[in-house]
Amino acid sequence: MNRTGDEVQSPTVRVSGAGRTEHGERVLSAARAAADSVRVLRTGPTGISAYDPLVLATDAGRTAFFPAPETSRVRDLVADVEDGALPTDGAAAVVQHDVETTTLPVPTDGPLAVGQRSVLGPCGWVDPLDPAACQFRSLDRDAGAIADAGLVGRGRGDATADEPVADAWRQARETDGDPVVVVNANDADDRQRADRTLLAGSTMSVLDGVAAVAEYLDTTDAVIHVAETDTELRARLQQAIDAAADELPVVPVLVEGPDEYRAGAPTAALEAIEGADRIEPRLQPPSPAEYGLYGRPTVIHTPRTFAQIHLALSAPEESDADGSASATRLLTVTGDVAAPATIEIGSDARLSTARDAVELEGSFKMACVGGVFGGITRTLDVTPTTAELTAAGLGTEGVVELLNDERCAVATAGERARFASEANSGRCVPGREGTVQLTELVRAVYRGSLDREKIRELGRVMARSSNCRIGARAPRPVLTAMDEFESSFEAHANGRCPSGACTDKL
Structure with missing residues (x-):
């Protein structure tokens, strides 16, 4: 199903990121209440949270941007569009664009102009629940060609993070058993918002990427793993899945997981989906592609990776000079x-x-x-x-x-070491005991003892022998902080915090 030209070109008011705050919901309600002939679309977030809710008024290939307006202003904006006049007074930007654009028109300056918007292109512009807003490519393009192009996994929740997806896809397809595709969207670390942004703002692109991998594996089984606390996201995802059910060859099942940092690791996510009482990463090998969900060959990626797959199917020319599809x-x-x-x-x-x-x-x-x-x-x-x-x-x-500059490098590194000692699964000794030793070594700095070599040796052992990524990566903040701010570590050992931030740390 495609939108008609009249639908594309008709005056439209978009409200982006409405679900993030109560004010956003009020803005959306005000826009809908004021509209008569004008279309009001609820779109997903743009990624720029300072703008939420962002109201976009569009007519005849021009869009005016109004970040976080008051509800009274929203009613006036809709009234102006109803009267056939594009409001521009007080707009953060006014952008001229193709009337049939399917991606957010980008202003010449401001945060939306930073970088580029390829994967993020639909976010904030399309209705994430409307299959017609997405050009599904999974049925008419070969995902195998995308694997051959060198696409790599994105994020800690991806079983092929920083590695080409091709090996895992081929392994899963060649292993005995019925393959399954898993979207790992459960990340309790609020620092990382890209996956939520894509799931909320470009849902159909992610679903198309899932379908492409499922087609390559010749399976119709797919699971989306989300945190149990993301109730609104789950509800919107289910609506999107239901809306796209007739358009795609695979209909994913939503599964809730615990809102814990450790549950975001790929094999820990599989344990959570299976309902295990204890969430911990599995020993590898075998990899998930060989023995994954319920023992089946499993491909597990983050929403970022699936959205990259959709982009590669839609615009294969957007690639690195070496042919990589992850530019x-x-x-x-x-x-x-x-x-x-x-x-x-x-x-x-x-x-x-x-x-x-x-x-x-x-x-x-x-x-x-x-x-x-x-x-x-x-x-x-x-x-x-x-x-x-x-x-x-x-x-x-x-x-x-x-x-x-109010932050202390020693305290910042120590707090992350302590978090590792609390968040690790306890399955392997480097993760269980090494993180505790690392925390104690940073605490010792505050007591006047800075043992650089012992910290570095512990870091090498943990990185080399940990089963989980928490244990392997926990030393990194401490080691890099010690390299960059050695004088600060020395000052703390001498009883002084150069930034004045430390009183009773760790």
Whole structure:
């Protein structure tokens, strides 16, 4: 089903990110109440939370942007559109665009102009519950060609994170048993918002990516794993699945999982879906592709990966020079900022670009790149490629946490070590005991003992021998902070916090 030209070109008022706040719901209700002949669409978030709810007034190929307006202003905006006049007074931006665009028109400046909007393109513009708003590609393109193009998994919840998906897909297809596709969308770390943004704003793209993989595996079984606390997201997902049921060859089943950090790991997610009492990562090998959900060959990716698959099916020309189909990376910019933002940047961009998407509170001191167990750095002069991030000691999980000059590097690293000691599953010794030892070694700095070599050796052992990613990556914030802020560690050992932030830490 396709929209007619009249539907595309008719005056429209879009309300983006309405479900994030009560004010957003009031804005949506006010727009609908004021509308008569004008269409009012509830769209998903754009990724720029400072703009939520964002009202977009569109007519004849021009769109005016109104971030977080009052309800009285919304009624006036709709009335103007009803009268045939596009309101522009007080607009944050007015953009001219193709009347049939299926992606958000991008202003020339402001946070929406940061990076590019390829995977994020539909977010904030299309009705995420309308199958007609998505050009499904899973039925007329070969996902195998996408695997051959070098697409890599995105995020810690992906079983092929930073690795080509092709091997897992082929392994699952060739292993005896009925394959199953899993969308791992349960991430309790609020630092990372890209997956939620895609599920809420570009739902059909994710479902199309799921269908493409299912077609490649010759299966009709798919599961979407979401946190039990994401009640609104689950409800909207179910509506989208029901709406697309006749359009796609696979109808995913929604399964709730515990709102725990450890449950976001790929094999821990499988345990959660199976209803295990104890959520912990499985020993590997075998990989999920060989022995996954209920022992079946399983392909498990994050929503980011499935959305990349859809993009690769829709626009294969958007690829790296080496033929890779994963030319962009989604980043959630958070930390000491007025409001987080999820953006998309190309492989040739610098992470410093992320600073333009948010308003930093205070002066920049450092960043933690890669989630709670990312690397601490003073500079963001690196590209978002796996190779450069890894070489710089940073993480690839799609988070750039900007921290201001009131933060203490020692305390920041120590708090993450302590979190690791609490959040690990306890299954392996490096995760269970190593994280406790790491926390104690940072605590010892406050007591006057800085044993650099012991910290580094413990980090090497944990990275090399941990079964879970928590144990393997927990040392990273401490090691990188020690490299970048060695003088601060020394000052703490001498009883002084240079930033003045530490009183009774850890």
